[in-house]
Structure formats: structure tokens, C-alpha cells
Amino acid sequence: MSILQDFDYFKPTTIEFAIDLISNNKNATILAGGTDLIVNLKEGTATPEIVVDIKSLKDLKKIEFKDNCLIIGALVTFTDLLESVVIKEKFPLVWEVSKTVASVGIRNRATMVGNICSAVPCLDSGPLLCVYEADVNVRSSKGKRKIPIKDWFLGNKKTALKHGELVTHISIPFPNQKTGGCYVRLGRYCGEDLAQVNVALLAFANNAYRIAFGAVAPTPLRANKIESFLNGKKINDHLIEQAKELIPDEISPITDIRATKEYRMHMAKVMFERGIKTAVERLNGDGLEYGESLV
Amino acid sequence: MKKKITFLLNSETRSIEVESGDILLDVLRDKLGIKTPKIGCDMGDCGSCTVMLDGKTVKSCLVLALEVEGQEVTTLEGLMKDGMTPLQQTFHDFNSFQCGFCTPGMVLSATELINKNPKPNRKEIQEALSGNLCRCTGYIPIIEAVEDLIGKGKGEGKEKG
Numbered sequence: 001m002s003i004l005q006d007f008d009y010f011k012p013t014t015i016e017f018a019i020d021l022i023s024n025n026k027n028a029t030i031l032a033g034g035t036d037l038i039v040n041l042k043e044g045t046a047t048p049e050i051v052v053d054i055k056s057l058k059d060l061k062k063i064e065f066k067d068n069c070l071i072i073g074a075l076v077t078f079t080d081l082l083e084s085v086v087i088k089e090k091f092p093l094v095w096e097v098s099k100t101v102a103s104v105g106i107r108n109r110a111t112m113v114g115n116i117c118s119a120v121p122c123l124d125s126g127p128l129l130c131v132y133e134a135d136v137n138v139r140s141s142k143g144k145r146k147i148p149i150k151d152w153f154l155g156n157k158k159t160a161l162k163h164g165e166l167v168t169h170i171s172i173p174f175p176n177q178k179t180g181g182c183y184v185r186l187g188r189y190c191g192e193d194l195a196q197v198n199v200a201l202l203a204f205a206n207n208a209y210r211i212a213f214g215a216v217a218p219t220p221l222r223a224n225k226i227e228s229f230l231n232g233k234k235i236n237d238h239l240i241e242q243a244k245e246l247i248p249d250e251i252s253p254i255t256d257i258r259a260t261k262e263y264r265m266h267m268a269k270v271m272f273e274r275g276i277k278t279a280v281e282r283l284n285g286d287g288l289e290y291g292e293s294l295v
Numbered sequence: 296m297k298k299k300i301t302f303l304l305n306s307e308t309r310s311i312e313v314e315s316g317d318i319l320l321d322v323l324r325d326k327l328g329i330k331t332p333k334i335g336c337d338m339g340d341c342g343s344c345t346v347m348l349d350g351k352t353v354k355s356c357l358v359l360a361l362e363v364e365g366q367e368v369t370t371l372e373g374l375m376k377d378g379m380t381p382l383q384q385t386f387h388d389f390n391s392f393q394c395g396f397c398t399p400g401m402v403l404s405a406t407e408l409i410n411k412n413p414k415p416n417r418k419e420i421q422e423a424l425s426g427n428l429c430r431c432t433g434y435i436p437i438i439e440a441v442e443d444l445i446g447k448g449k450g451e452g453k454e455k456g
Contacts, residue, residue, distance in 0.1 A: 103426025
């Protein structure tokens with residue numbers, strides 16, 4: 001099926017020219033992996049006048065760890081993340097999330113930056129970046145800007161990105177103490193299926209916890225009430241039971257083609273319980289290996 | 296907007312004029328006569344359009360033809376220039392297809408896996424093929440064919456062959 005919309009295609013080789021193109025055209029779209037964009041073009045939900053392919057901007061294809069901060073460039077694919085030693089060793093939760101994204105043929109193309117720019121409610125990178133308190137770094141003709149992930153997602157497919165801005169990279173601060181993480185994703189089958197519910201958790205050595213849910217609200221969200229209830233406490237079964245009771249206050253799932261809201265609510269509790277236990281076990285060095293599915 | 300692109304297709308340089316909205320899969324099938332990539336869901340979900348782009352599998356239904364300028368596209372036709380590959384032969388031996396629609400994609404995905412990881416376990420094989428849907432076989436004969444090729448199978452397929 002070809003695309004009915006007629007557009008001009010550009011493949012700039014400098015970031016300045018790319019920014020020029022998107023600032024001088026009201027209806028421009030950035031193309032990186034294209035795994036969402038091409039579907040939207042085919043379906044007619046994206047109707048740009050120009051498409052700016054940024055795959056020649058080699059500077060955006062880097063994974064870098066320096067000054068205790070991880071940089072994930074806009075052209076870094078999920079396959080790149082899975083093959084990176086620094087990700088596997090220092091950010092195993094990023095690795096675990098990348099492994100659940102669709103299938104090899106998509107991961108070879110799809111980028112994490114593209115994932116957060118599409119900003120669908122069930123995105124895999126959302127809960128992950130929320131628990132790491134990552135920043136989204138953008139550039140425009142006016143300069144650079146850093147957007148905390150909590151201010152990035154504004155709604156279903158809506159982000160804080162303004163006209164003329166290009167996301168250059170995501171930056172993730174390395175946690176200042178030992179952590180154990182866990183990502184639990186519920187789908188109907190392995191492969192291309194989207195998440196029905198997903199949750200990312202980070203447990204810190206000082207009994208602090210960060211928890212974020214996805215696919216159960218228009219945007220990924222931090223479970224603030226549960227976090228403040230658990231913070232400073234050592235996890236036990238009784239605490240988990242109490243924390244589970246707070247989940248309905250945190251999330252607002254809907255019924256759609258993939259699951260009912262009741263099922264999502266039920267599974268959010270199950271996944272939270274398994275996830276928090278595993279995160280704490282991994283923190284203590286005796287949990288399941290990263291990448292093992294809990295559902 | 297018409298534009299001319301030049302790329303390597305199965306080790307041969309090809310040049311062709313395409314529209315900006317042309318999809319790689321359609322250009323391969325309708326303009327260049329390459330028929331092993333199939334049109335299934337056309338939305339990146341089924342894997343029947345899988346081709347290799349610079350050695351990595353991609354869903355060719357999600358790639359603009361313009362994007363492959365200067366790159367190398369490999370389809371099953373390119374892999375089997377000297378006849379069937381050993382993997383295709385084991386697919387044949389294990390009856391790893393009925394209608395055959397998913398097979399080119401399956402073979403390419405399995406080829407990429409073995410190139411990267413010559414001795415995958417069953418879980419890794421399942422994971423690597425999870426983006427390729429098959430509605431005939433139930434997947435077991437496909438996985439067994441890959442296991443046989445890497446020397447982890449029971450070797451039953453060949454005797455049955």
C-alpha cells in the first residue's frame with residue numbers, strides 16, 4: 001500500500017539544516033526509524049508536507065556514558081541498546097525494557113527517542129524513563145532545552161515538543177546508589193503486540209522506591225502515593241498488600257480492543273506485586289536474571 | 296515528488312525512479328520483480344515482508360523506498376544465488392511450511408539470528424522469530440528446523456524427509 005499524501009523528502013547531513021527545514025515549514029515531520037510514522041502515513045493520520053529523514057546525522061547515533069550520565073541519541077535503535085555493553089552493565093533495566101519492544105525486525109529500526117515522540121499511552125520507554133527521572137534534550141534555532149520526563153508527556157500522542165524543535169537525545173542520570181530494577185509488560189502474545197499494562201520499578205539500597213505505570217492512563221505516570229507509602233520501609237508481603245490497595249487511586253485504565261479496564265486494574269496489581277519483589281531481589285543480588293518475563 | 300535512487304539489491308547495483316510515498320516492499324515487488332517479500336498485514340505486524348537492510352532484518356512495508364539510497368537490500372533471492380541455503384534445506388526436510396507465505400521472512404529472520412548467535416537455544420530462536428507470524432505450522436517444525444541446522448536438533452526431519 002503506498003502513501004497517498006504527497007510530501008517532499010529531505011535527508012539533511014547537518015543538524016542545522018534539519019532544524020532549518022522543520023522551523024521553516026509548519027507541517028514537517030521527522031523520520032528516524034519510521035516504524036510508527038510510516039503506519040501513520042499509510043493510514044492518513046499523518047499528513048506532512050515535508051518529511052525530514054535524520055538518519056544521516058551521525059552525531060545522534062551515540063550511546064555514551066560520562067559524568068555519571070547516560071546519553072541515548074535520537075538515532076539509537078532498541079537493537080543498539082541491547083548490544084551495548086554499558087547498557088547491559090550499568091542500566092540493566094534499560095536493557096530489559098528494550099528486549100520487550102516488539103520484535104527484532106522492528107527493534108533494528110525503531111528508536112527510543114521515536115518511541116517517546118510517538119507518545120502512545122502504552123509505550124515501553126515511558127515508565128522506564130519516568131523511574132530514572134530522565135531528561136529529553138531538544139534543539140531548535142533558538143538554542144537547546146532540557147525537558148524533565150515528567151513534563152514531557154502531555155496526553156495521548158501529545159508531547160511538550162514545540163514547533164521547530166528536534167529531540168537530539170535522552171539523558172539518564174546514573175542512580176547515586178545501588179538499585180535493582182524490574183519491568184513487567186503484559187501483552188497478548190510475543191512479537192508486535194502492544195502492552196495492555198506495563199510497569200517499571202526501581203528499588204534503591206536505602207529503601208526508596210520509584211514506580212511508574214503505562215497503558216493505564218493517557219500518559220505514563222509515576223505512582224506517587226505508593227512511593228511515599230513505601231519509601232523508607234523494607235518490603236514485606238503485608239506492605240505489598242497494603243500498597244496494592246492504593247493502585248486504583250493511581251491509575252485510570254480504559255476498556256479497548258486489547259483488554260477491559262477491570263482486567264487491566266487486576267493485572268496492574270499482580271504485576272506490581274511480582275515486579276516489586278523482583279526489583280528488591282535483584283537489588284539484593286538474588287533475583288531472576290534481567291530479561292526473564294514475569295507474566 | 297519523483298526521485299531517482301540507487302542501491303545494492305542482492306549484490307547488484309540498481310537505479311530506479313520512485314515517488315516520495317513509495318514503499319520499499321511495493322517497489323521491490325512491482326517495479327523490480329522481487330517476489331519473495333510478501334504483502335501480509337502491510338502494517339509491520341506479520342513479518343512476511345521481511346528483508347535485510349545492510350545485514351539487519353527490517354519490515355520492508357515500513358520503509359520508504361527513498362530511505363534505502365546507497366544501502367544494501369538483501370532478499371531471499373540474494374541468499375540463494377547458488378541454490379537453496381542449508382537453512383532452506385532443513386525447512387524443506389522438516390516440512391516447516393504449508394502455504395509458504397511466511398517462509399521467506401522466517402528464513403531471513405532465522406539467518407540473521409544464526410549470523411549473530413551461531414548456537415541459540417530454543418528460547419532465543421522463539422524470540423528471534425516472534426515477529427514472523429505463521430498460520431499453518433504452529434511454529435514447532437520451524438523451530439526444529441533451525442535447531443537441526445545448528446546441531447541441536449534430534450535429526451528426525453532428515454530421516455522423515
